[in-house]
Amino acid sequence: MVTVPELKRISSRISAIAESATLKVDAKAKALQAAGRPVISYAAGEPDFPTPAHIVDAALLAVKDPKNHRYTPAAGLPELRQAIADKTKRDSGWAVDPSQVVVTNGGKQAVYQAFATLLDPGDEVLVPTPYWTTYPEAIKLAGGVQVDVFAGAEQNYLVTVEQLEAARTDKTKVLLFVSPSNPTGAVYSPEQTKAIGEWAQKHGLWIIADEIYQNLTYDGVKAMSIVEAVPALQDRTILVNGVAKTYAMTGWRLGWMVGPVDAMKAAANLQSHLTSNVSNISQRAALAALTGPQEPVEEMRLAFDRRRKIAVAELNKIPGMIVPTPEGAFYVYADVRGLLNKEWAGVTPTNSLELADLILDKAEVAAVPGEAFGPSGYLRLSYALGDAQLLEGIQRLQKLFS
Numbered sequence: 001m002v003t004v005p006e007l008k009r010i011s012s013r014i015s016a017i018a019e020s021a022t023l024k025v026d027a028k029a030k031a032l033q034a035a036g037r038p039v040i041s042y043a044a045g046e047p048d049f050p051t052p053a054h055i056v057d058a059a060l061l062a063v064k065d066p067k068n069h070r071y072t073p074a075a076g077l078p079e080l081r082q083a084i085a086d087k088t089k090r091d092s093g094w095a096v097d098p099s100q101v102v103v104t105n106g107g108k109q110a111v112y113q114a115f116a117t118l119l120d121p122g123d124e125v126l127v128p129t130p131y132w133t134t135y136p137e138a139i140k141l142a143g144g145v146q147v148d149v150f151a152g153a154e155q156n157y158l159v160t161v162e163q164l165e166a167a168r169t170d171k172t173k174v175l176l177f178v179s180p181s182n183p184t185g186a187v188y189s190p191e192q193t194k195a196i197g198e199w200a201q202k203h204g205l206w207i208i209a210d211e212i213y214q215n216l217t218y219d220g221v222k223a224m225s226i227v228e229a230v231p232a233l234q235d236r237t238i239l240v241n242g243v244a245k246t247y248a249m250t251g252w253r254l255g256w257m258v259g260p261v262d263a264m265k266a267a268a269n270l271q272s273h274l275t276s277n278v279s280n281i282s283q284r285a286a287l288a289a290l291t292g293p294q295e296p297v298e299e300m301r302l303a304f305d306r307r308r309k310i311a312v313a314e315l316n317k318i319p320g321m322i323v324p325t326p327e328g329a330f331y332v333y334a335d336v337r338g339l340l341n342k343e344w345a346g347v348t349p350t351n352s353l354e355l356a357d358l359i360l361d362k363a364e365v366a367a368v369p370g371e372a373f374g375p376s377g378y379l380r381l382s383y384a385l386g387d388a389q390l391l392e393g394i395q396r397l398q399k400l401f402s
């Protein structure tokens with residue numbers, strides 16, 4: 001008889017990947033809504049607006065042109081890479097050549113490729129915490145070791161140079177820098193950015209800077225790019241960005257990475273075997289987004305700003321909830337530790353996961369628990385939803401926790 005070796009059905013590497021917690025909560029909320037329950041969801045990480053009309057029109061024209069029915073170079077259409085180089089100069093203060101740009105399937109692929117390009121097994125990555133839920137998986141898959149550096153509400157979710165230095169070892173290769181942040185909406189000031197950049201430069205660290213929310217800031221705040229603050233970092237920085245959040249284009253799957261030529265060449269080689277180029281139609285749409293009128297972006301930003309103010313003011317009326325005012329992105333990050341271990345509608349939540357379940361069950365409100373982004377004790381609420389719904393959901397929470 002032939003003996004067949006018992007091999008694991010799913011590889012250890014892939015079975016260790018957790019489902020995206022944000023997508024999971026959002027899917028649960030949508031399923032309940034589909035079943036007729038009046039759930040108000042603060043879980044989604046995407047603008048509620050349609051993509052601006054001139055971008056959609058450019059895509060419609062593109063789809064009819066047979067030249068767009070073909071592959072493009074793996075790293076992207078030359079004219080789009082040029083437009084991204086121009087945007088990088090405009091918004092991140094870094095004059096790059098189009099050869100330093102790789103167009104990716106969303107910022108998410110850029111995140112994966114950035115870590116895969118830089119990390120060898122055992123290399124450590126400093127990750128300011130709370131962090132967006134995809135980074136740990138991208139780091140793990142690349143063989144890297146995540147080192148959390150936590151900043152709570154009392155420090156506006158912003159890490160300091162002292163904290164980073166305390167976490168640095170001789171294995172530290174990369175600092176992840178995300179400003180504005182998902183999940184907290186926190187934005188580092190130009191001075192804080194410069195101090196962190198200079199510290200990283202002094203220790204020869206690479207930076208992966210996720211700038212996907214850079215155009216969504218409020219109160220006159222500018223999210224200064226870390227390479228603008230410390231130009232000497234240009235040789236060891238990869239910027240991650242995309243059109244999803246700024247242009248309400250999450251479904252178009254278009255992002256990019258910008259960095260030194262050798263790193264971008266390596267990343268493009270990886271991509272050439274992984275996904276090849278991004279859909280030609282989406283590339284044409286992104287070109288229209290980056291080079292066309294920017295008024296729709298400003299209109300959306302003003303709407304987010306209005307909702308941000310409503311969310312912060314109303315949530316802070318709930319005793320036991322602390323909500324610092326976020327200066328960017330479209331999330332508030334509530335410290336809810338004051339609501340734990342108390343009885344609400346017959347339930348006593350001991351962590352934010354249980355609290356999120358409680359508010360979904362009793363108030364039909366969906367929010368993502370802190371466990372998805374680091375320590376327990378927090379809830380992320382996206383305010384990318386209509387003003388009336390936004391207010392109604394918070395009023396339900398006010399009632400539940402009164």
Ligand SMILES: Cc1ncc(COP(=O)(O)O)c(C=O)c1O
Binds near residue numbers: 107109132242
């Ligand atoms: C911080 C951050 N980076 C990157 C992304 C990736 O965006 P996309 O892949 O939709 O371009 C997201 C999306 O939620 C994000 O929040």
